[in-house]
Amino acid sequence: MKKLINEVGDVVPEMLEGLVAANPGLVLLDGQTVVVRRDHADLARDGVVAIVSGGGAGHEPAHGGYVGPGMLTGAVVGDVFTSPSTDAVLATLRTVGSGPGALLVVKNYTGDRLNFGLAAEIARTEGLDVEMVVVGDDVALAAEGDHAGRRGIAGTVLVHKAAGAAAARGDDLAGVRDVAQRVAEGVRSMGVALGACTVPAVGRPGFELDEDEVEWGLGIHGEAGVERGALVGADAVAERLVGAVADDADLADGDRVVLLVNDLGTTPPSELDVVARGAVRVLRGRGVRVERLWVGAFLTALDMPGCSVSVLPVDDDLLALLDAPSETSAWPAAHRGRVTAEGEERLPAPEDAAAAADPVPGGAPDGPVRRALEAACAALREAEPELTRMDGEVGDGDLGTGLARGATAVEQELDGYAGDAAGTLRGASATLRRAIGGTSGPLYAILLLRAAAELDERGEDPRSWAHALRAGADGIREVGGAEVGDRTMLDALVPLADTLAAALDEGADPGEALARAVEAAREGTAGTADRVARVGRSSYLGERVRGTPDPGAHAVVVWAEAVQRTLA
Numbered sequence: 144m145k146k147l148i149n150e151v152g153d154v155v156p157e158m159l160e161g162l163v164a165a166n167p168g169l170v171l172l173d174g175q176t177v178v179v180r181r182d183h184a185d186l187a188r189d190g191v192v193a194i195v196s197g198g199g200a201g202h203e204p205a206h207g208g209y210v211g212p213g214m215l216t217g218a219v220v221g222d223v224f225t226s227p228s229t230d231a232v233l234a235t236l237r238t239v240g241s242g243p244g245a246l247l248v249v250k251n252y253t254g255d256r257l258n259f260g261l262a263a264e265i266a267r268t269e270g271l272d273v274e275m276v277v278v279g280d281d282v283a284l285a286a287e288g289d290h291a292g293r294r295g296i297a298g299t300v301l302v303h304k305a306a307g308a309a310a311a312r313g314d315d316l317a318g319v320r321d322v323a324q325r326v327a328e329g330v331r332s333m334g335v336a337l338g339a340c341t342v343p344a345v346g347r348p349g350f351e352l353d354e355d356e357v358e359w360g361l362g363i364h365g366e367a368g369v370e371r372g373a374l375v376g377a378d379a380v381a382e383r384l385v386g387a388v389a390d391d392a393d394l395a396d397g398d399r400v401v402l403l404v405n406d407l408g409t410t411p412p413s414e415l416d417v418v419a420r421g422a423v424r425v426l427r428g429r430g431v432r433v434e435r436l437w438v439g440a441f442l443t444a445l446d447m448p449g450c451s452v453s454v455l456p457v458d459d460d461l462l463a464l465l466d467a468p469s470e471t472s473a474w475p476a477a478h479r480g481r482v483t484a485e486g487e488e489r490l491p492a493p494e495d496a497a498a499a500a501d502p503v504p505g506g507a508p509d510g511p512v513r514r515a516l517e518a519a520c521a522a523l524r525e526a527e528p529e530l531t532r533m534d535g536e537v538g539d540g541d542l543g544t545g546l547a548r549g550a551t552a553v554e555q556e557l558d559g560y561a562g563d564a565a566g567t568l569r570g571a572s573a574t575l576r577r578a579i580g581g582t583s584g585p586l587y588a589i590l591l592l593r594a595a596a597e598l599d600e601r602g603e604d605p606r607s608w609a610h611a612l613r614a615g616a617d618g619i620r621e622v623g624g625a626e627v628g629d630r631t632m633l634d635a636l637v638p639l640a641d642t643l644a645a646a647l648d649e650g651a652d653p654g655e656a657l658a659r660a661v662e663a664a665r666e667g668t669a670g671t672a673d674r675v676a677r678v679g680r681s682s683y684l685g686e687r688v689r690g691t692p693d694p695g696a697h698a699v700v701v702w703a704e705a706v707q708r709t710l711a
Contacts, residue, residue, distance in 0.1 A: 144346040151343045155200045155220055162207045166472050169210055172217075172238060175231045176200075178207040179217040179239055186216065187242025192310040192319045193217065195235055196248040196303060198255050199224040201342070202363060204473035205300060205442040213469025214307035216245070223342055223445070224364040226254030232262035236271055244272030244316035248302050248323060250295025251279035252364075272316055276323040278302055280332040280453065282391040283360025283369045294362045297405040297442040298330035298453040301465070304474060308467035322464065326455060331388035332403075333360055334451030335380055340365045340408055340444050359383070363407075363444045377414065381421030384452040389429060392456060396430030401465060401480070403453040406440040410450050415439065422452055427485060434462055435480035441473070512564045515706045516557065516571065520550035522705035523698065530701075533694040542694045545579045549587070552578035564603050568595035582623070583695070586632065589622050590615035605643075605653040612640035630671045632695035638663035639703055654711055661703045668696040 148154050155176050163169045163178065170181045177197075180186065186193065197206045197219030206218035217235045221227035236245055245266075249259045256277060263273040280298030306323035314322065336358040339348035342365055349365035352358065354374075361368035375383075394400065404419040406412075419438045426433050434457055457465070466477050523530075524547045531543030552574045560570030572591035576584050594611035601607035616636045625631045627638075642663035646656035671693035 144341055144343070146341075146343055148343060154343055155222060158200065158203070159207060159220060162472070166211070168212075168470070169207070172234060175234050176220045176227065177217060177231055177235050177238075178210050178220070179235065180210060180212075183216055183239045187239070190243050190313070192243050192314065192316050193239040193245040194248065194303065194307050194310055194319070195219065195232075195239065195245055196299070197221070197227055197232070197235075197259075198250055198252070199226060199364070201340075201365075201445045202442050204440060208473025209300065209303050209307075209471050211469065211471035213311050213467055214303050214471050214474060216310075223344065226252065226258045229258045229261045229265070232259050233265055236262060236266040236273060237269070240266065240271045240273060244274065246306060246310075246316065246319050246323060247273065247275040248299065248306060248327075249275055249277050250299050251277050251292050252294065255295075274316055274320040276302065276306075276320060276327050278327045278330075280327070280330045281360070281362065282331050282333050282387050296332045296334065296363050296453075297403060297451045298327075298332040298455065300405075300441045300474075301330050301401070301403065301453065301455050302326045304469065305461060305464040307469065308464040311467065312464075322461075325461070329392070330453055330455040331392045332405075332451050332453040333384045333387045334363075334368075334405075334407060334449060335359050335384060336361050336368065336407060336444075336447055336449035337374070337410075338448045339367075340447035342445065357449075361449075363442060365444055365447070377417040378421040378424075380450075381418050381452070382425055385422045385425040385454070388452060388454045389426065389431070392454060394426075394429060394431050394454070394456065397432070398430075398456055399432045399434050399458070399462075400426065400454050400456050401435040401462070402426065402433050402437070403441060403455075404436070404438045405442060405451045405453065407449040407451060408440070408443040408445050408447040410448055412439070415450060418450055418452070423482070426454070433482050435465060436482045437475060437480050439475065511710055512567050513557065514709050516553065516567065518705040518709040519702035520554050522701050523547055523550040526698070526701045530694050530698055533691060533697060536691045538694065539581075541581060542583060542698065545581060545583050546698055549575045549579040549584065565595040565598040568592075568598070586619050586623055589618040590636075593618035605656065606647050609640060609644035609647055609656075612636070612643065616640055627667075630693045630696075632693070632699050634667045634671050634693060635664040635696035635699035635703075638667040639699065657707050657710065661700070661707045664696075664700050664703050668692050668700050671696050 159171060159176055159178055163171050168181050169178050172179055193216040195217045196215055199221040201223040209215045210218050216239045219227040219231050219235050239245060247259050247263055249255050263275050266273045278295035278299045279293035281294040281296050284293045302323050305326045306319050309319045309322040338352055339350045341348050350367045356371055357374050358368035359370045359372055402422055404415055404422060406415055415438050423433050468477060527543040527547040531540055534540050534542035553571050556574050560567045568591045572588045576588035593614040597611040597614040598607055601610055616633060619633060625633055627633050639660045643656050643660035646659045669692060672691060
């Protein structure tokens with residue numbers, strides 16, 4: 144187990160110390176793992192109802208991240224995935240609940256209900272006015288059945304937000320309770336996990352999944368879900384999760400909702416955004432109007448990969464509470480929830496003059512240039528696994544897929560290129576700069592542009608092609624800032640161009656000259672295995688790249704060999 148912690152038993156108090164250090168408006172309750180607003184006494188004097196929530200740690204940014212103006216007055220935090228004690232909850236109520244009263248927002252887990260509920264009972268005997276709302280938004284469990292009731296999961300955060308806003312606008316305790324109860328009864332959630340989380344005290348994942356398996360309908364405490372199934376795409380995930388919550392809520396055409404897409408712990412924002420896209424489409428496909436959308440980590444399960452989806456039907460009053468300003472470390476600013484209207488997601492892109500030009504009838508003719516280009520593209524697509532493996536060892540692993548994507552694009556657009564050699568190269572240059580991201584796209588684009596310009600000036604004889612390769616290599620030098628010996632594609636490209644030119648000058652026929660040039664490129668590539676990179680992503684790895692030839696140079700050999708075989 145690898146965790147950025149000190150001692151397992153110190154995780155919770157040290158975590159809260161860090162939270163308070165970064166948020167001067169918060170303060171720790173001495174002797175307890177409790178965070179409260181520093182101005183809680185002023186709120187009580189001003190007649191503002193206190194909102195208290197909490198539960199076990201491991202759900203960060205919940206619950207301490209929601210303490211602040213417009214949301215919670217205090218958060219009671221237990222050990223990881225463990226309910227806080229009755230005494231901790233009671234100490235919090237005694238601290239913040241002396242004014243017009245306090246509302247406890249509790250997730251439907253037995254330990255939380257018992258400890259928060261008992262604390263509320265004791266506080267009432269001491270003269271404090273306390274109400275409690277229990278949240279059970281997990282539709283993976285039947286509303287009734289042989290279980291402890293539906294669990295409280297990410298939808299609880301929406302209860303915090305609405306209740307906190309109601310308290311901030313001056314509602315009395317009964318009014319705040321009614322708002323919280325309305326949200327708790329209306330919100331529906333369901334989650335899916337791609338893997339388990341690791342509780343620090345346990346030191347190993349709570350369950351195991353194969354690479355092609357997921358867990359549907361799980362809680363937030365590292366437990367397995369209600370069903371294990373096959374891994375599916377993000378759209379299918381959105382369809383199932385949104386379908387389950389929408390059906391359970393009886394959503395109908397014309398209903399208005401807010402949508403929360405929640406990270407369970409270690410899901411990249413890019414994947415959450417893909418799921419959010421799918422969720423919005425599913426809801427709109429049902430005729431449901433999505434008024435607000437929040438995407439991010441709101442209530443997690445440590446380092447669990449996966450997500451949950453929460454949907455809450457709203458009207459103008461409830462939407463106003465969710466839009467009300469708040470100042471906490473975890474809830475996003477109000478503008479973050481706004482939803483782009485359907486059909487307004489895109490602006491027309493400026494027209495590319497080269498792309499807009501009418502293609503030459505027939506495109507690139509069936510001749511040596513076309514055949515060479517087609518052979519190079521086919522070879523790069525076939526070499527994708529090998530290039531990906533090599534780049535994964537010394538770079539970021541995207542070279543193979545990028546070049547294969549570019550090769551496919553060239554094949555698809557080849558018939559639209561101008562008919563002469565230079566025009567074909569310029570067309571391929573434009574295709575590659577669009578199709579390949581990172582560094583490879585621009586480098587190959589400049590290579591082909593410079594080569595095309597050289598052919599325009601010199602014609603298409605073999606010596607002109609040697610000069611064209613040299614010109615392309617010079618362009619890469621200028622744009623990329625690399626030289627031969629720096630462990631880049633130039634270590635293969637420059638020997639290829641120089642040897643081709645030298646062999647032709649010596650009187651070798653074009654076929655023999657090209658064979659010598661390809662062999663020089665192979666030797667140049669092999670030599671990179673003994674060098675440390677000076678530029679590019681491999682330069683950050685230092686000595687660790689030794690033993691693996693540069694993938695970019697190897698790619699040059701791949702397409703050069705294909706061209707040689709075709710033209711031979």
